[in-house]
Amino acid sequence: MTTPSPADDGHAVSYKVLTAGVPVRSSDGVQLGVVVAALDNAREQIFDGIVFDGADGRRFVDAPEVARIAERAVTLTITAAEAAELPEQDEKGGAVFEAKAPRGPLGRGPIGRFFGSGGWKRR
Secondary structure (H helix, E strand, C coil): CCCCCCHHHHECCEEEEEEEECCCEECCCCCCEEEEEEECCCCCEEEEEEEEEEEEEEEEEEHHHHHEEEECCCEEEEHHHHHHHCEEECCCCCEEEEEECCCCCCCCCCHHHCCCCCCEEEE
């Protein structure tokens, strides 16, 4: 498969004007799906990520993994294999997270929280 050049994707645009249905491509040129929505953190007024529909369901890709947003395509910084590991989007619009069980003797209390035991991880 030939990777389309950025010129074929049109001009770079803001996530605020990105339209649904624009193709989402991995860094290795594989079309992963189409854009459903671009998300932002309204309080901090920054780009948060993109939700896209792919062959294996609706996925959320975080802003640092978005290389370029253009008129006719979104290109990610991750490969198709890495994109397959992206979290599903839940019905409320966010990524799905699950609690990590605390480990070891420091797993509970303030010392465990300080050293990073337990917490949350993306599913």
